[in-house]
């Protein structure tokens with residue numbers, strides 16, 4: 001395995017928490033890091049919004065002491081603005097990641113996110129300009145391709161490597177698939193074979209066995225877990241344990257989950273105040289309760305609470 005990830009992790013396969021807008025807030029990234037996420041990344045931040053000094057972007061870029069190798073992800077398609085904004089924020093994090101995967105229509109229609117998978121020349125301009133000014137590593141997060149039958153990932157990966165990118169994350173689904181459906185592991189292998197820089201495999205990892213499958217079928221250097229970490233920061237410990245021993249650890253007990261919900265809520269309240277903190281906690285709490293026999297009733301109640309006390313009372317019952 002070449003370069004940066006080996007230097008950083010000494011041969012251990014790094015487990016990364018996938019950036020997820022509206023999910024991977026600061027407390028959640030902290031909790032995942034505490035439970036074995038070796039790498040984290042902010043959710044996507046608009047380079048243009050940063051350029052125009054939109055103050056909402058500030059919150060998205062905060063990184064906590066507990067994160068081990070934390071990046072900030074930018075999205076945009078203007079090489080000059082991307083480079084200028086990356087340079088302006090690089091001191092706050094350990095690497096800058098470029099989003100080439102966001103499938104959301106309002107991003108794609110501006111030619112940003114996954115729309116860049118169809119613009120190899122522009123990708124080259126953006127990445128060359130960024131890597132020429134940055135002192136920290138530059139990485140890129142790409143998809144298999146845009147339309148269902150597309151497969152641009154290997155070409156974009158080669159361009160990224162030649163443009164000074166230090167590592168690449170490949171989500172093995174197309175833009176058309178959004179976040180669901182089968183992940184194409186063969187395209188991740190193709191990217192791995194196309195470049196010498198480290199490749200992180202992403203898409204559909206939900207337990208030890210699917211993590212091992214990703215590793216074996218793609219030869220990738222690191223693993224990224226997205227949706228399976230929602231409401232389950234313990235997944236990183238379980239996957240690590242499986243990689244080391246071949247055994248699945250038991251899932252956390254209801255008591256551990258309740259304790260985690262309350263801790264996560266207190267952290268969100270500390271960051272945002274009680275009202276906003278509890279509102280932000282509602283969706284996390286619903287994810288934590290996935291699989292509980294009375295989950296839908298509890299979710300309905302959680303969506304009405306506004307105070308920490310109500311949350312403790314609900315969980316106590």
Ligand SMILES: Cc1cc2nc3c(=O)[nH]c(=O)nc-3n(C[C@H](O)[C@H](O)[C@H](O)COP(=O)(O)O)c2cc1C
Nearest residue numbers: 018019020021043044171179203204205225226227
């Ligand atoms: C709600 C949600 C928000 C996401 N936001 C981002 C984002 O801001 N930046 C990004 O690169 N990927 C984003 N993703 C994609 C994930 O990082 C990951 O690539 C994807 O979910 C596939 O991995 P998984 O199958 O393990 O979930 C998001 C995914 C979801 C479900």
